[in-house]
Amino acid sequence: MQTVLGQPTLTGIFFFLLFVSITLYITYWAAKRTRTTTEFYAAGRSITGLQNGLALAGDYMSAASFLGIAGLVSLKGYDGLIYAVGWLVGWPIVMFLIAEPLRNLGKYTFADVVAYRLKQRPIRTAAATGALITVLFYLIAQMVGAGSLIKLMFGLPYEIAIIIVGCLMIAYVLFGGMLATTWVQIIKACLLLGGATLLVLLTLYKFGFNYLELFSTVTTQYGEKFVQPGGLITNPLDAISLGIALMFGTAGLPHILMRFYTVPDAKEARKSVFYATGFIGYFYILTFTIGFGAAALVGQEIIKKIDKGGNMAAPLLAEALGGEIFLGFLAAVAFATILAVVAGLTLAGASAVSHDIYVGVVKRGRADEKQEVRAAKIATLCLGILAIILGIVFKGQNVAFMVGLAFAVAASANFPALLMSIFWRKFTTQGAVWSIYTGLTLSVVLIILSPTVWVDILKNPQAIFPLKNPGIVSFFASFAMGILVSLLTQEKEAEAKFESEKIRSYIGVGAE
């Protein structure tokens, strides 16, 4: 099969420019209504449940999950599905445990909730550190992925690709704030869902809309093993550890949690999770089919020749089925996907710096709106430039471990403290601080000592920590430390405030 992948095509550039001009226009429109902090961080709380559901899905369906899972399925068959499932199952947890209380208790960041009845400064410092580290690792992984993908798809040099991505994301966040970021997410989510649906329909058309035909084709081509669970999960403990990180990490990702403040009330927050879960689940089922379709119609040999990791399986399938136009469209969608995710991440990182560290810690809560918005914009600019530099520095690195680390930190440092502060009366400031730092330190140190970094990157013969993901240790240690220290310390004031927190958390009285 001949492919134009890797060369800039006219249709590709056309779709790309179309997307960029539409989103820049939205940013211009949003900039006019982004003056106050509520507007900058939370889009004036004007987003509906359905819109926010799409935006949440947009934040979550990164290029890694679209191209990566489709590629993994095309090369490994069933085992790719395991990842897709793991990536979805955190959403019900978000729904059942934190969406509504988060919306009712917080203002702009999840640190608002943890700090609600505890001592502001130590909590905000700790929670913002956890948030920033999560965001940074996720951001680097996305940037490096973006550079390599755009290089593969358009043939642009890596560094130029990173700089374009960086500048566009800075523009969205800096001028348009959360309103522009949200609409970029919504458009991207629709494009991605639409593009993937079309790709699946075209694939199934080839098989007379008979799913069994598709299955028979891949099993005759690659054998029965292809549709059976294989060697991806060899160590059960490792599988559980990864599962914990994926499941509870979702419930601790700052850019996801931040989205709950863009809706007017808890009811809309609830709706948005329901929509998001539906969209993401549907999308992962699609990617599964796309992976099988690519294996059947493009063939593993060609997929591997273009990119060892299989990342180009979906674009190659698009080209095979819809020619250069569909490839161009899908390339632009992948680009849009990356842009939207990095914009969301940058905004979450900037709010941790400005709202939690600058206003909460440095200014002790005494800064006016103008100062806070200015701080947020400076933070955005710095984070954007940092992301560009790190994206270039980490060129060619395996980024899978960074995504794993981001989820492990989110699950271990952010989620336990958030959950305990919402549900446990006796949780104290010291308990929260210890819980966050324990989760943070353990997840980072253990991943460095794990096979992913210690053996694969640092080239040592044997890993000191045997598991690839630290989740199972760092997650439970963070809880244990939080409980232990809280029991050893007492905070009468925090316990008393827990009662009034309950009224706000459960029935929304006093929520912004």
Next chain:
Amino acid sequence: MKEKILSSSEFKSLVRSKNAISLILTMAELVVYFGFVLLIAYNKEFLSQKIYGPVNVGIPIGIGVIVVSWIFTGIYVAWSNKKYDQKVAEIKEKLGGE
């Protein structure tokens, strides 16, 4: 006003029922997902059994976990929209608080 709400039996039962639903559904989701992970880890043979043509047990189970997760969130939303929001409105009307 706050004390009145906190000490009312309506509010206490609201908190209890909400926590119960959250806990039950969370547990159910954990069982479903980690059950799937453990099956992959310990009983690949079970998942590899064929059920229809080339399709084996693992495929509907894998996709099923995604679908079940969505159904669980749907159950939660349905319950909240019907029961929870109504109770909240009742408490607000009876005891005040906006």
